[in-house]
Amino acid sequence: MDAQYENELRNLQMRFIGKIIAGFTHEIKNYIAIINESTGLIGDMMKVGKSVENDLPAYLDIIHSIEDHIEKTNGHFRYLNRFAHRMDSPLSSFHINESLEELIALLKRFANQKRIVFKQDYDTDKPTVYSNPAILQLIIFTFLEQNIMELEQESTITLQTTVTDQSVRVTIIPNGKRIEGSSVSIPSELLDIVIKELGGNISQDREKETIILLPLRPL
Amino acid sequence: MAHTKVLLVDDEKEFASALAERLQLRNYDVQAAANALEALGIVHSFRPDVVLLDLRIPGMDGIETLKAIKKFDSTIEVIMLTGHGDVQSVENGMKNGAFEYIMKPVDISELTVKINKAWQKKQVSR
Numbered sequence: 001m002d003a004q005y006e007n008e009l010r011n012l013q014m015r016f017i018g019k020i021i022a023g024f025t026h027e028i029k030n031y032i033a034i035i036n037e038s039t040g041l042i043g044d045m046m047k048v049g050k051s052v053e054n055d056l057p058a059y060l061d062i063i064h065s066i067e068d069h070i071e072k073t074n075g076h077f078r079y080l081n082r083f084a085h086r087m088d089s090p091l092s093s094f095h096i097n098e099s100l101e102e103l104i105a106l107l108k109r110f111a112n113q114k115r116i117v118f119k120q121d122y123d124t125d126k127p128t129v130y131s132n133p134a135i136l137q138l139i140i141f142t143f144l145e146q147n148i149m150e151l152e153q154e155s156t157i158t159l160q161t162t163v164t165d166q167s168v169r170v171t172i173i174p175n176g177k178r179i180e181g182s183s184v185s186i187p188s189e190l191l192d193i194v195i196k197e198l199g200g201n202i203s204q205d206r207e208k209e210t211i212i213l214l215p216l217r218p219l
Numbered sequence: 220m221a222h223t224k225v226l227l228v229d230d231e232k233e234f235a236s237a238l239a240e241r242l243q244l245r246n247y248d249v250q251a252a253a254n255a256l257e258a259l260g261i262v263h264s265f266r267p268d269v270v271l272l273d274l275r276i277p278g279m280d281g282i283e284t285l286k287a288i289k290k291f292d293s294t295i296e297v298i299m300l301t302g303h304g305d306v307q308s309v310e311n312g313m314k315n316g317a318f319e320y321i322m323k324p325v326d327i328s329e330l331t332v333k334i335n336k337a338w339q340k341k342q343v344s345r
Contacts, residue, residue: 026275029302029323030231036324037237044244065233112230115277153277 001197005190009135012186016138019145023109024080031073038066079105086133093130096168096214097122100159103137107144114153116176121160127168129214131198136214139194139202142186143172143210151176163216167200170212178207223338226267227251228258228284229300230276238271241327247334255279255287262288262295269318269337271330273300274308282311289316294344296337300325 001009042062045055052059079102086099097120104118111118129136147157155176162169186194195202201213225247229235235251242249250265252258254277262270270288274281285297299312299320309320318337321330 026302030234033324034231034234034237037234037241040327041237041241044241048244062237065237069233112277113275 001193005193008187008190009194012142012184013134013138015184016141019110019141020080020083020106023106024076027076027109028073031069031076034069035066035073038062038069076105083137086137090132091130092133093128094133096127096129096161096170098126099133099137100140100161100170103141103144104159107141107148110145111148111157114148114151114155116148116151116154117156119156119158121158123161123163123168125163127161127163127216129168129216131200131214135194136198136212139186139191139212140170140172142184143204146185147172147174150178152179164213166216167213168216170214172210172212174207174209222246222248223269223334224248224265224267225250225334226258226261226265226270228253228255228270228276229273230254231273238325242331242334245327245331253277255281255284258284259287259291262291266292267295268341269334270295270297271300271321271334272297272317274305274312275302282308282315285312285315285317294341296341298330298333298337 083102151174158173160171199215204210225242227235227239230253239249239251250261252261288295296318299317300323301309301320302323319333
């Protein structure tokens with residue numbers, strides 16, 4: 001890959017990582033805000049003399065909410081940690097479904113803003129691909145972000161994985177009306193180079209679906 | 220300061236219900252909305268003194284919601300709820316008539332001071 005494309009790819013990666021971290025920190029901040037209000041409410045209830053004996057269900061509900069949001073926070077940290085380790089080696093074998101789940105979790109905040117729902121239709125065999133996980137996530141992120149920006153509110157985006165002979169097919173299927181929206185895309189020449197380096201193939205119909213074919217390799 | 224009417228707009232239902240209850244325990248009359256459309260409906264029916272508005276709510280953009288509230292009744296004071304990274308949105312909100320902003324997670328004492336100041340400003344501007 002020549003220096004200009006390399007540079008362009010790095011810039012897109014930096015932007016991608018920035019977006020993921022922004023979404024992550026926003027989500028964590030929300031969980032902390034809920035935990036903060038819930039513990040504060042327990043303190044307030046005690047101060048006004050609401051006894052644990054008389055108001056046990058209310059206290060238990062709040063405690064359950066705190067536990068639930070600590071678990072969600074933990075889950076989100078797990079996703080970010082796995083995401084960060086995708087960059088450890090340029091090529092590796094990994095479960096494509098897990099990689100997509102991670103992206104969906106880290107992108108959910110942006111989708112929620114427009115009430116766009118992700119639907120998952122994964123191959124139950126948990127296909128393993130041999131590829132560059134960080135670059136692949138960048139490509140899929142860019143298509144997902146494009147759809148989030150360009151689809152009307154309350155649309156859906158389906159992510160589908162299927163195993164064919166020697167490859168895994170990832171299909172991104174938008175369902176909703178298109179609106180005017182500016183989004184960042186990977187220049188087609190760069191996309192062609194990158195996907196060839198991954199040993200894969202992309203076919204894209206903006207209105208319908210994007211299909212990414214990747215080489216299948218056992219772990 | 221009893222019975223200042225506060226509308227809390229936030230799509231995180233558990234956050235909104237816990238904060239609403241804490242404000243009610245401090246004698247504020249509180250209603251909550253989870254999105255812009257619901258919020259504007261309550262603004263019309265409830266006529267709040269102060270709106271606590273999360274800038275990232277589903278549906279209409281937070282700033283657009285702020286403009287719609289101010290257009291309906293410019294004396295309603297709006298305090299924006301925001302995360303640390305929303306500096307541009309906060310500036311935009313202040314330009315469009317927001318009274319103040321407060322960062323999440325919220326410090327309840329700081330919030331009540333801001334609500335009370337907003338209420339006082341509203342009394343003067345009536």
